[in-house]
Amino acid sequence: MSEKVLLVDDEKEFLDIMSERMQARGMTVKTADSADQAMAMLEKESFDAIVMDFKMPGMDGIQALKNIKTKKPELQIILLTGYATVEKTVEAMKIGATDLLEKPADLEKLAAKIKQAKAEKMLVVEKQTEDKIKDILKRFGG
């Protein structure tokens, strides 16, 4: 099954060409040009991974990362940015970013990271389900 990816960047031209190339590699890609738009899309749809720029109009990438991770902890977020200081990278990883790639990035490398992110998301979802079952069994004295 193909990976479903939400691509977030304020450069429309970049969004168009990246989604074209990712779709050609079998991925299902939706795009958002701001973190606010991405947040709204996440309310309605589920994705295997988000590929997101750090610096965009409106909500800043770190804030967006915090918001997404609070609402959907299973979601894997790959940061794709032209601006990656060590401090920002460490901060992003601490908040829960799956990975960080610098622009311009190698698409094959990004595709491999997206595949890996999907596998990790499935593991987290499995663990969440297992915990829920354990909780139910515990409550019913099982």
Next chain:
Amino acid sequence: MSPNNDPCPNTDRLTDMDDVKFFGALSATMTHDMKNVLAIINENAGLLGDLAVKSQKKATPVDPLKVSTISEKIRKNVTRADTMMKQFNRFSHSMDHAEEFLDMQEMVMLVASLSERIIRRHGGTLTVIPPPVPCRIHARRFAVLHLIFRALDILCCDHADFASDTEKQMTVRFGRDSTLAEICFNRDPGLMIERDSLFDSPTDRALLAHVNMKVKMMDAGAGFCLCTARPDHG
């Protein structure tokens, strides 16, 4: 000049560190913007490669229209990167100059294009209304660029305005009378900032003193003007 005659107290003196901080902030923005353009060029080149692989696999010719569209996009982005590099180069060389006569519209246009992304990130759109006759001041180029950058920064990220990322229409216009020249920074919605806290940091005060300018607040918080005596007066 003896300390007693110094119009600029030590705390309000523009330091090399202030200059370096400003240079660093603008360089970081510019290099980030350039990386974005490089990323677009990179993906277009990748798309050409994808087309070649596809054509080889299916033994069909590459669509010439598609190739020429991609090539046009690459050319457009190379031009965009070249413009950015030229502006950045002009900005870098602004440090070379001592005091000189400066065209204020040219200075505003340079800062506006260098900080376009910052303005956009804060939901701002900027219009620069050209003066009917050139508006000039006599000052150090780098300090003037720094002061204009601070003015635009205050205009788009007024820290007293908690909804700082809401849409803002910003306008810069120039004015002069027989003795004064001014640059006015207008914002809709208006600024929430008080007159006393406008340009109140030691660096801001030092910058104003350095380029010999004063701040005049507009009515109802619509913005502010930076005024100076006309160097070409008389």
